[in-house]
Amino acid sequence: MTNVLATAVIVTALLTAGYALVTTVRDRPMSVGHLVVLGVLEILLIAQAVVGFVKLGGGEGPDPATTFIGYLIGVVLIxxxxxxxxxxxxTRWGPGVIVVAGLGVAVMVVRMNQLWSGTVV
Incomplete structure (x- = not known):
């Protein structure tokens, strides 16, 4: 994992959640703008998955890599x-789902960083 890419993913996920939260509070349905920011987030997550798998193939990363791989695959699906x-x-709850997805991605990337660095929580 690279810290720059992980930070970019976390910031994008939180901005996505914030944008969707404003839409939810305004009682508006999901729009094309939401799909655009989710697309950007997905591209960053795919790049992170590629980097993660390449580094794991090179012998870097956590010793039992199974949990990390699970997070790496799962976060791309969100x-x-x-x-x-x-x-x-x-309804307004369509963007509400995006809020939860954005926050979930941010939390999962933080946890993947902890697994990668060997931090025990």
């Missing part, structure tokens, strides 16, 4: 699932 669910829910 924005797509949030987008799908948000599009199906045409």
């Amino acid at each position: 924005p797509a699932a949030g987008a799908g669910w948000g599009l199906l829910e045409r």
Whole structure:
């Protein structure tokens, strides 16, 4: 994992959650803008997954890599699932799902950094 990429993912995820929260509070449904920010987040997560798997293949990373790999695969699925669910829910709660997805991604990336650095929590 690279700290720069992880920071970019966390900031993008939190900005996505904030944008969706404002939309939820304004009682508006999900829009194309939400799909754009989720797309940017997904691109960053795919880049992170590629970097993570390359580094794991090179012998870097946590010793039992199974938990880290689970997080790496799982975090890539969250924005797509949030987008799908948000599009199906045409009320204010569609963007509410995006809030939860953005916060979930940020927390998972922080946890992946902890696993990578060997921090025991």
